[in-house]
Structures are given as structure tokens and as C-alpha cells.
Amino acid sequence: MSRHVPTINTARATLRAMRASDFDRFAEIWAMPEVVRYIGGTPRSRDTSWNAFLRNAGHWQVTGFGQWAIEDHASKAMVGQAGFFFGARGLGEDFDAFPEAGWVLVPDAQGKGLGTEVVCAAHDWFDRVITGPLGCMIHPEHEASLHLAERLGYVPLRDVEDGDSPVRLFYRKSPPQV
DSSP, rough: OOOOOOOOOOEEEEEOOGGGGGHHHHHHTTHHHHHHHHTTOOOHHHHHHHHHHHHHHHHHHHHHHEEEEEEEETTEEEEEEEEEEOOOSSOOOOHHTEEEEEEEGGGGTTTTTHHHHHHHHHHHHHHHHSSSEEEEEOOOOHHHHHHHHHTTTTTEEEEETTTTTEEEEEESSSSSOO
């Protein structure tokens, strides 16, 4: 089964399919302590990043959705990723049954509204093309992501432990009414 990964342009970035040539940057991003601070807390090894990189590609092939690379218009650099995936985390049918939303930005791209811009664009695509409920998982101290999830219409489900890290599970039945 072959699926086309759509390209989404925003004012400052492009959400695009990850390419084989993106892997070094992908691994570099996931090895940054500042990036993983609220995502497990441990920088990823190169082989763990490779498995995640391939999993991202597989999501598009199998489900018709997945994670995009975020390419900054000004620098042309990959500055993160955003999109959707099935985590199959074993956290209960009220969470695992739905795709999860996820987003990651390098430290230099944070705090400038870029995350809101690209994650809102990704959700707009999902709501038009895939539709349906979504979940997300956020560390309870990650204020920027908590605020973004609220803006997107996510409501808290419950707090759990993910490995050694506390996380809050969220659920989004449908897009927020604006």
C-alpha cells in the first residue's frame, strides 16, 4: 500500500514528508536534552531514533496519517516534527483506541508561536481528511504544550506514569467550536 504524504505550508514553515536525508537531523534533534526534557527525559540513541524514524514512515503507509518534518522557511532547516500516530502504549481503551497527536520543536524554534502555527495546521488537515477523536500525552509541567492542547480542544483524561515520568493524558472528541 502506498500513500502520499501531503505538504502543508504555513506562514513560516512547511510540514512535509520526512526524507532519508533528514535522518541525521532527526537523530540530532532527539538527542538534545532540551527536546526530551518533557518527553521521557532521556536523549535518544541513534539506533532508537532510527526505529522511530522508520515508524513515522510506516504510519503514513498503513494508516494514511503520520508525522511531518517541520521545515523552517527562513533557514530551510528541519526544526522538529508534528502530526499523528498510534502509540499502542497500553494505557487503556479510552486512550489507546485513538490516534495521538504529537509535536516537537528544537529549542531555537520554541517560544515564537511556530509550534502553535504548525500544530494548528496539522490538526486542520486531520479534521478535514481523517476526522475523529484524538488523544495526546503531555508532561504536567510542560506549560507551552498544555496551553496548545487546550487551545486545540483537548480535555484532561487522567494522569499516569510513562516509564519513570509523570504524564497527563488528554482526549479531543472533535475540533473546538470557534
